[in-house]
Amino acid sequence: MYPIVEAKLLAPDVKLFRIHAPRVARKRKAGQFVIIRIDEHGERIPLTIADSDDQGNITIIVQGVGKTTKWLNTLNTGDTILDVVGPLGEESEIGNFGTVVVIGGGVGTAIAYPTAVAMKQAGSRVISIVGARNKELLILEEELQATSDELCIMTDDGSYGEQGFVTQKLQELIDRGETIARVLAIGPIPMMRAVADVTREKGIKTIVSLNPIMVDGTGMCGGCRVQVGGKSKFACVDGPEFDAHDVDFEILIQRNSLYKDQEQKSLEQFES
Ligand code: FAD
Numbered sequence: 376m377y378p379i380v381e382a383k384l385l386a387p388d389v390k391l392f393r394i395h396a397p398r399v400a401r402k403r404k405a406g407q408f409v410i411i412r413i414d415e416h417g418e419r420i421p422l423t424i425a426d427s428d429d430q431g432n433i434t435i436i437v438q439g440v441g442k443t444t445k446w447l448n449t450l451n452t453g454d455t456i457l458d459v460v461g462p463l464g465e466e467s468e469i470g471n472f473g474t475v476v477v478i479g480g481g482v483g484t485a486i487a488y489p490t491a492v493a494m495k496q497a498g499s500r501v502i503s504i505v506g507a508r509n510k511e512l513l514i515l516e517e518e519l520q521a522t523s524d525e526l527c528i529m530t531d532d533g534s535y536g537e538q539g540f541v542t543q544k545l546q547e548l549i550d551r552g553e554t555i556a557r558v559l560a561i562g563p564i565p566m567m568r569a570v571a572d573v574t575r576e577k578g579i580k581t582i583v584s585l586n587p588i589m590v591d592g593t594g595m596c597g598g599c600r601v602q603v604g605g606k607s608k609f610a611c612v613d614g615p616e617f618d619a620h621d622v623d624f625e626i627l628i629q630r631n632s633l634y635k636d637q638e639q640k641s642l643e644q645f646e647s
């Protein structure tokens with residue numbers, strides 16, 4: 376059993392949990408994730424490790440989108456989680472690359488945050504672009520401010536920062552002559568695909584963190600198969616980060632919508 380030592384709401388339907396999981400906390404690297412199961416009736420879902428501390432706690436940030444994430448977000452300090460398996464996946468490639476643009480869309484900001492921190496610590500100049508539908512949904516602003524040389528906030532409705540999409544800001548940076556060594560983009564699939572389209576023609580190396588459906592997280596079930604550079608890869612062991620210009624986003628979208636009806640039914644049952 377893994378106790379929740381802190382739970383706090385960051386935005387509507389987005390909750391931060393600090394969970395006591397000392398072995399995971401000790402080993403985890405930026406870009407890695409855990410697979411959790413709330414209790415013996417629960418399904419396994421992958422969640423990125425946003426942070427860890429010396430007391431053996433890991434931080435996860437959860438957006439309630441369906442049954443399990445909404446169920447998780449009902450838990451509070453003192454509650455427990457049955458399984459926390461990890462750290463899983465390959466760690467992010469970190470280094471002093473020059474200027475790195477880290478782009479987070481929605482809860483993707485939580486997934487991008489540990490890599491932004493590690494890049495900064497390694498000596499890269501970090502420009503962060505964070506996108507949210509509106510001001511209320513913006514997360515980790517203070518944390519990213521502290522770790523970024525420049526922080527650009529974009530909201531769809533202009534309620535905070537500048538109005539527009541993250542790709543507009545990225546294009547602005549390119550147009551103002553920034554020499555960008557690499558881009559890391561994490562968020563909804565259409566956002567990652569749009570970022571890849573902007574950087575492809577400029578030849579800017581771009582990394583995305585893919586979010587296919589995962590079950591075991593250890594390369595055994597084949598559930599997380601993605602097409603990268605014309606080859607089948609398992610995102611849980613070969614990724615989750617891949618070169619955006621090699622990713623077949625169309626297949627990813629198709630595979631992620633395979634269980635839409637079942638997911639909807641399961642959420643309705645949970646909420647009734
Ligand atoms: P459902 O209604 O079952 O599904 C909603 C959508 O979530 C689906 O359409 C599908 O696209 C996706 N999904 C469903 N089941 C899975 C599954 N087993 N594995 C992956 N995706 C699934 N979300 C966060 O809020 N914070 C994170 O830090 C985070 N990190 C992730 C890291 C990785 C490596 C991956 C692959 C996903 C991550 N996600 C994260 C997404 C999160 O796993 C899904 O939102 C969650 O599984 C949805 O489950 P559900 O039962 O709430 O919703």
Ligand code: FES
Pocket residue numbers: 588589590591592593594595596597598599600609610611612
């Ligand atoms: Fe089973 Fe990746 S989740 S192979």
